[in-house]
Amino acid sequence: MFLKELSDIPGVSGFEGKVREFIKEKIKDKVDQIEVDKLGNLIAFKKGKVNKKLMISAHMDEVGFIVSNIEEDGKLSILPLGSIDPRVVLGKKVVVGEKQILGVIGSKPIHLMEGYEKVSFENIKVDIGTTKKQEAEAKVKIGDFVSFAPNAMVHGEWISGKALDDRGGCSLLIDLILEDLDLYYDTFFAFVIQEETGLRGSGPCAFKIKPDLAIVIETTTSGDNPEFPEARRSSELGKGPVITPAHRGYVNDERLFNFAVKVAEENKIPYQIKRRTAGGTDAARIAITTGTPSLVISIPSRYIHSPICVLNINDYRNTFKLLSLILIKEVL
Structure with missing residues (x-):
């Protein structure tokens, strides 16, 4: 197995x-x-x-994502590859590209959202710890894959990952x-x-x-x-x-x-x-x-x-x- x-x-x-x-x-x-x-x-x-x-x-x-843009502030815009509800990905760790650059998915904080403002891939970003576009471009590029970070664990007769x-x-x-x-x-x-x-x-x-x-x-x-x-x-x-x-x-x-x-x-x-x-x-x-x-x-x-x-x-x-x-x- x-x-x-x-x-x-x-x-x-x-x-x-x-x-x-x-x-x-x-x-x-x-x-x-x-x-x-x-x-x-x-x-x-x-x-x-x-x-x-x-x-x-x-x-x-x-299922995962692809980098669709690198923003001026160093954040990454992403689009889904496969069917993923954006509500389940907020705050989750990811790896980006062949170098497996570690990042975190973030969006506008819930307490700042107005009414029934919807979470979507248009307003979430990946933070890889960079603050400038040029800095991010040295690590990743548009078209790189974005995968959920490795997290597999075996718990007796159960496995999660x-x-x-x-x-x-x-x-x-x-x-x-x-x-x-x-x-x-x-x-x-x-x-x-x-x-x-x-x-x-x-x-x-x-x-x-x-x-x-x-x-x-x-x-x-x-x-x-x-x-x-x-x-x-x-x-x-x-x-x-x-x-x-x-x-x-x-x-x-x-x-x-x-x-x-x-x-x-x-x-x-x-x-x-x-x-x-x-x-x-x-x-x-x-x-x-x-x-x-x-x-x-x-x-x-x-x-x-x-x-x-x-x-x-x-x-x-x-x-x-x-x-x-x-x-x-x-x-x-």
Whole structure:
């Protein structure tokens, strides 16, 4: 399990290189072939028993920001890469660019805001400790990424940290490769780019592989916050992997969905059905691009797309158990 290490690596959409190199180093000696395509997707192949292709994917990128301007007072204007509510980022530590310059996100103090003045990315800035534009330009440049600062911590059966969406999925794929399973299908483990900015990497990746079936591994919102009624809970921590029947833009293949449920029940693996359809995944892009029947299986997590996500390690372990059984069986 590589959750803590992967969480702490900066890998905002479009800047996944450090994540990709970490993963490649871990798996390169355990696969039959490995390559990086023109977009930056990392594709690792392991031979199976039959000449049918399974693509199992997770996205490497995380939500974050990009520097859009350097102000005269040395502060940085930023714009989001991916879906982030600006209210959750105020006062949070970030790192900027390849030099990982430390900064803090700030905005107009709440007590000075008038009426229902809205927090937006137009009026928040990153403070990197400079007071002049020229001083800031010596450290960063327009177009640099801005990532939440590393903060991963393990607390017994819990882990918190940034970017668990979808470094949880990446860690699972690494573990599945290292387990050296007796794979049924010729299996392509795809670590894809830019999911958070519009599912950009998975389509070309699937077009290259041309899989017969696909499984997307995600880290999904749980919604089991104390203030939420049960009816609003998409899934809950501690209740096992989340099998998705449908989400925005795609109804998951019914055969794959039923097969995953059957494997979980036959092996007494706790699981849950995702109860809301908000949000989308690479499964939609793969299905649209190649006509491939696809399924999403996820680890539930609180507070995704924020500086600190929370994940239950038992959910991770049970997701691994379910996937390790699915990959050695004939599905379609």
